[in-house]
Amino acid sequence: MPLKDELDKLFEDYLKEKDELEEDDLEETSTTAGAPGYQTPKAFTGGEEENEKRRKNSATNSTGYKVVGERKMKHSDIIKKVMGLTEISYKEYKKDESMPDRKKVNVAIQEIGRKLYEIERTVSQNIKLKTETGVEAKKYWKATKTRLSKITERLVRIAGNIRELGLWVIK
Helix, strand or coil, X not given: CCHHHHHHHHHHHHHHHHHHHHHHHHHXXXXXXXXXXXXXXXXXXXXXXXXXXXXXXXHHHHHCCCCCCCCCCCHHHHHHHHHCCCCCCHHHHHHCCCCCHHHHHHHHHHHHHHHHHHHHHHHHHHHHHHHHHCCXXXXXXXXXXXXXXXXXXXXXXXXXXXXXXXXXHHC
């Protein structure tokens, strides 16, 4: 018998065995995938406290572990985490011994440059979008106009601080 015929026969036998195994598995399988679910998962539970007690009791009895309190993150914490921003007080920043003060200042200036690049790119993209789509400044929302004014003030203040930070370089 040629090799090709042997391989074809082996492959057919394999497929038959596989089909038989799958049929056996299917006979034993049951699912609730076809049953509709509720859109309100807590509709049939008690109040918030009662539900929390029931959840903790169920979790500890069924697993043998104890429930640890959940820490809910504030929106600002989530933004900081996503954006990679971390805020610490000046006192903590100054006491931090992970790097010398000189390096802290240099790394901070480097980071300021990176973030300013991102801001500049965002501003440029929106100027281009505004120009191409014909959005006029008079069509801005009132809050947007206020924000632009405050941003301008902050940039002037920051520019002064940057000059002060760099004075020792100029002299």
